[in-house]
Amino acid sequence: MHQPIAPGALPDERDVLVQALSISRVLEKNGWFVHCLPADDNLNFLDDIKKVKPDLVFNLVETFTNSGLNSFRIPMLLQMSGVLYTGNSSQAIYITSDKMLTKTILNIHDLPAEKAYIRPVLQIREKGYYIFKPQCEDASVSISDESVRYIETCEQADKILEALEKQYNFPFMCEKFIWGREFNVSVIGIKGNPRVLQPAEIVFIGDDNPYRIVDYASKWDESSLRYRNSVRSFSFKPDDNPLIQKLVEITKKCWHIFKLSGYARVDFRVDEKGKPWILEINANPCSSPDSGLAAAAENEGISFNELINIIINEATHDNQGYHSAF
Ligand SMILES: Nc1ncnc2c1ncn2[C@@H]1O[C@H](COP(=O)(O)OP(=O)(O)O)[C@@H](O)[C@H]1O
Ligand SMILES: [Mg+2]
Structure with missing residues (x-):
């Protein structure tokens, strides 16, 4: 399932179709029969689900009724329909979709989130x-x-x-605003437990991005200098080891506190004194072959095919799935 994409939509919206297509290919190769279903505002997809009776829904829905915050409604409806689905529970998606609410919970747990x-x-x-x-x-x-x-x-x-x-x-x-470095830490669930993958740094080359941020152009405009000059890296100097360890530890804590499941990505900035700050928790991160999640998996020898299988196994394990309830 993915959100419906209007003709002429911007690249950040179209990206979900890239995810749906590449994941469908993997699933079909592995013997699944795949039916791509848009999560339309009128809930027609619920009838389709009744008709198709899927063994599993691969949930890629990032927005519902044009709102990121409403995306939690899809796993909620799937759960109410008794359908297994991949990724995070509706509660985890709801809470982490709101960056202010996320910060409040992080602060309660003494985890670093800026004012x-x-x-x-x-x-x-x-x-x-x-x-x-x-x-x-x-x-x-x-x-x-x-x-x-x-x-x-x-x-x-x-x-x-x-x-x-x-x-x-x-x-x-x-x-x-946190001046400093930027990191993405991907995590996948293995029988309910987090396997935190090696953190990735987004390295900003040159001087054309004065704040060194992943702005819209750096993320989506392939023709821009900023896009080419924002590079994901998994290689670190030995001096960075304590920081990398800290990022892994914090990500693990986020997994447990927010009751994450399936897969997720935590975004960090690290200030000039070397202190990591959590920017946000992505409970439904991009999962296309060129995503941070897939790159982090590949960096550890997990192919895209294997990654998709891990995500599916996690949702079907014991026929329950691992969506923890709050
Ligand atoms: N407090 C901050 N300090 C410095 N840069 C930030 C901060 N918040 C966001 N950014 C920059 O903006 C980008 C997008 O922000 P983020 O909170 O990750 O939202 P999203 O990825 O959901 O759009 C980040 O990748 C980072 O480069
Ligand atoms: Mg982000």
Whole structure:
């Protein structure tokens, strides 16, 4: 299952079709009969599910009724229909789709997440650079150099948030900007337990990306210099070992705290003093062959074919799946 994609959609939206196609190929090669089903707003897919009676749904749905936050409704409906599905539970997807809610839970558990604000901003505890980003949308949507601003007052932050919300029609937040390095840590479930894969650093080559961020162009515009100059790397100097260990440990804690299952990816920034900060938890990360998840698996000798099989086994193990309930 994937969200329906309109003709002329932007690359971040079209990407789900790349995932659906490449995963379908693997499944068909392994003897499954595959039926690609768009999660339409009118819930017609529920009738299709009744008719097809799938052994399993590979859930790739990133947005429902045009909203990232609503994507949790798909696993919820699948669960109510008694259908096994891959990946994370609706609860885990709901909580992690909201970056503010995620931060609150991280802070309760003493895990590092920078200060962030939503409207109305009543108090900015520290003047400085902040990044303005969607509260519940993914894929670097709206992120550019303009997203990073020097903020001194609540009013200033409030005004920018209000303008962005008017422009994009979804909620925004602003968060303390972390100058430093960026890491993605992928994790897969093996019988309910997390296997954290070797962290990947996103290395920003050259000087054309002054804030060294994965903005929309770096992620999606293949013709841009930023796209070519944002490179995933798995090789580290021995000095980085303690940091890599720390990223793995934090990711494992996130798995347990957020009751993740199947597969996930945690995004980090590491500040200039070497302290890691969690940016977000992706409970439904991109799973195309060129995704961070597939690259991290391949780096450990797990082919794309094997990765898909691991994800499926996890959802069908003991005919239960490993979607923990809160
Ligand atoms: N607090 C922050 N400090 C520095 N860079 C950030 C911060 N928050 C986000 N970014 C940059 O913006 C990108 C997208 O933000 P992220 O929170 O991961 O949302 P998403 O990937 O869901 O769009 C990150 O990969 C990072 O480069
Ligand atoms: Mg991210």
